[in-house]
Amino acid sequence: MTLLSYPGNDPHGRRWQLLAIGLALLVITATLVLSSRGTGASTVDGYRGFAPSLAAPEAVVQVNARQDGSASAAGMEAIPSLQSIWLDAPKIRLRYSRSLSSAVRAPAAIANREPVQTQAPRLVLREHAITVRPGDSLSTLFKARGLTQKSLAAVMAAGKSTAVLSRLRPGDRITVYTDEAGRIQGLVHARPRGKTLNVARDGEAFRTGVNARPANADLADLADLALTVTATADNSNDWFERHEPTPPLRRHSVSVGNGDSLYSIFKSNGFPLAELAAIVKASKDTRRLTRLVPGQRLDFHLTADNRVSKLVHYLDDTRTLHVDRNGSGYDSKLVHVPLDSHMATAAGTIDASLFVAGQRAGLSNKIIMQLVEIFGWDVDFALDIRAGDRFAVVYEELYKNGEKLKDGNILAAVFTNQGKTTRIVRYQYSDGRSAYFTPEGVSIRKAFLRTPVEYTRISSRFSRSRKHPRLNRFRAHRGVDYAGPRGTPVKAAGDGKVDYIGYKGGYGKTIVLRHGATYTTLYAHMLRYARGLRRGQRVSQGQIIGYIGSTGLSTGPHLHYEFRVRGVHRNPLSVKLPRAAPIEKEYKQDFLVKTRSLIARLNIISNPTLASDERRLTDSH
Ligand SMILES: [Zn+2]
Structure with a gap:
């Protein structure tokens, strides 16, 4: 760098070596223009101490030159945000802040008595302010703005510190400056509470500089950019050209209502339907947008002319779909953030009902229902509960961003019913399945449901001898009749295979299931079978196999259910049910x-x- 001398500090009064270098800058929020049209050479005719006032048509720039050869410039209006200036004949390097936003009128030419003609192209910079979103990479950001991968490579090659650009984080801010030819002139990367990386063009290559982020809030927007400007003597006072900043995106939130579709949402908001098509066909994930669920939220990020720049679809508590414009199409990314799980405990003693005692212990209905489901294999909560029964439960509470969202699963629980205590614990298999066992690994589940249907009442019990209502003579009733509304689903009592399916005399439409070598169950008088059910087919416990009807010899809609052990009919209401398989x-x-x-x-x-x-x-x- 050429050391500048200046009369204010030099007893010999050596003159400036520079001639008529016009310098101008304007940084507004979105657009920076550097212009170098001038009116002609001017002379420096006065200095004030260390701040020589430079004579010019509308001289407003002061340059504070220092002994070390650097100099800072201060304008009368807004130049204070100009950080410093280096004079390096015939170039002027500027460091400026983007908080310099007021209109700066014509800073002066820096002049010398002996004009030196230099050539400089008119330089108009365009600023692209980018906030990094989840899934963004520098490559996708460049691509979306029509910047070449070659320029990306040149930026990345500028120095070691550009490595940060390959590890962008959501919230990082990137400002790219391009010239009229679309060439990158500079790039600034700022990380919240992190360092700021500056990359500036230097000929065909780029160089870098790193600053700690200034603490001053006013400078938080600082986007340092070192530029090399070569100016001609032919300068006008029209230094600055104001460009309208790119209008910020407007955000529009939509809560999906009953009957809403993406189409109806686009239509009612006047969004371009062509964009809807482009979004939906963008990826496998964006096709979910054709199946919106009431209550879901959609965030649209819109340009001033109501075009969709970004769409965020909140699928559920943990999954968010981000759809970003990329040229004429859209890119999508599914982001999954699991909920935080915390363990909670509660215990209580029952005087009337589990529900009341559970609520008193601070349990949600969800956890109470889980207790009923888990211990329901051993306890009939309608008939078996006694005052003094006790329970204790360890369960998950699920948090999102530090706030409790809902309860999760019961992890362990104990229930004492009429003096008999059962303890259970949840085990999660590596493939994601889970099941409840006793601490010894015995399944809490029975191999059979006690009742394979939700019934209104038991219309006939198991008996060795009863008078048949239709035949009007005494005959054994070898099953249980569960009366219920026509069409009520009938479930397989246990895992098994369809042994028989078809019309069976007085039984009407009937299914027989075989459960291993020992057990069979029979379901009669059905309205119809589950669609597609065939003989020999495997069914699992709880699977719907048919629906309550009144086929065969029947006085009203009910399920006739039989339970056989080694071919012998047993009372389904009292037979001791085997446990499901223990932990493998x-x-x-x-x-x-x-x-x-x-x-x-x-x-x-x-x-x-x-x-x-x-x-x-x-x-x-
Ligand atoms: Zn019956």
Whole structure:
């Protein structure tokens, strides 16, 4: 760099070596224009201390030159945000701040008595302000703005510090400056509370500089950019050209209502239907947008002319679909953020109902229903509950962004019914399946549902001898009749295979299921079978196999249900039901290890004696 000398600080009064270098700058929020048209050479005719005032048609620039050869310039109106200026004949390097937003009128030419003609192209810079969104990369951002991959490579090659550009994070801010030819002149990357990287063109290549982010809030928008400007003597005072900033995107949130479709939403908001088509066909994920669910939220980011620049589809509590304009089409990305899980516990004693006691213990209906479902294999909550029954439960609470969203699964629980205590613990298999077992690994599930249908009443019980209502003679009733509305679904009582399906005399439409070598179940008088059900087909417990009807010898819609053990009819309401298979051998060790701490926790919260013993021990100290 050429060391400048200046009379204000030099007793010999050496003159400026520079001639008529016009310099101008304007940075407004969105557009920077550097212009170099001038009216002619001017002379420097005065200095004020270290701030020589440069004579010019509308001289407003002051240059503070320093002994080390650098200089800073200060304009009378807005130039204070000009950070510094280096004079390096015949070039002037500027560092400026984008907070320089007021209209700066014609800073002066910096002049010398001996004009030196230099050539400089008119330089108009366009600013692209970008906030990095999830899924963005520098490559996609460049592509979306028509910037070449070659220029990307040149920027990346500028120095080691550009590595940060290959690891963009949502919220990072990037400002790209391009000239009229679309060439990148500079790029600024700023990370919130991080450093700012400057990349500036230097001939055909780029160079870099890194600054710690200034603490001053006013400078938070700082976008340093080192530019090399070569100006001619032919300068006018029309230094600046104001470009309207790119209008910010407008955000429009839509809550999906009943009957809404993406089409109806586009139509009612006047969004271009061509864009709807482009969005929907963008990817497999964007096709979900044709199946909106009431209550979901859509965020549209819109340009001033109501074009969709970005669409965010909030699918559920954990998944968000981002659709971003990319040229004439759209890119999409599905973002999954799992909820945070925290463990919660509760315990209570029942005096009237589990529901009331559960609520008193602070449990949500969701957790209470899970308790009923889990212990329902062993306890009939309508008939078996007694005052003094106790429960304790360890369950998940799910949080999003630090706020509780909902309850998750029961992880462990204990239930004492009429003096008999059952403990259960949840085990999650590596493939995502989960099941409840006793601490010893015995399944909480029975191999059979006690009742394979939701019934209104039991219209006939199992008996060795009863008078048949239609035949009007005494005959054994070897099953249970569950009366219920016509069309009520009938479920397979256990895993098995369809052994018989068809019309069977007085039984009407009938299905017989075989469950291994020992058990068969029979379902009669059905209205119809489940669609597609065939003999020999496998069914799983709870699967719908047909619907309540009144076919065959029947006085009204009901399910006649039989349960046979080795061919012998047993009373379905009282037969001892076998447990479902225990935890598989290969998972047993993992099960015992993973559930140990849950069971210990459960024991502490469920044992009032233990709890009070602990208190006594503490009190005695
Ligand atoms: Zn019957």
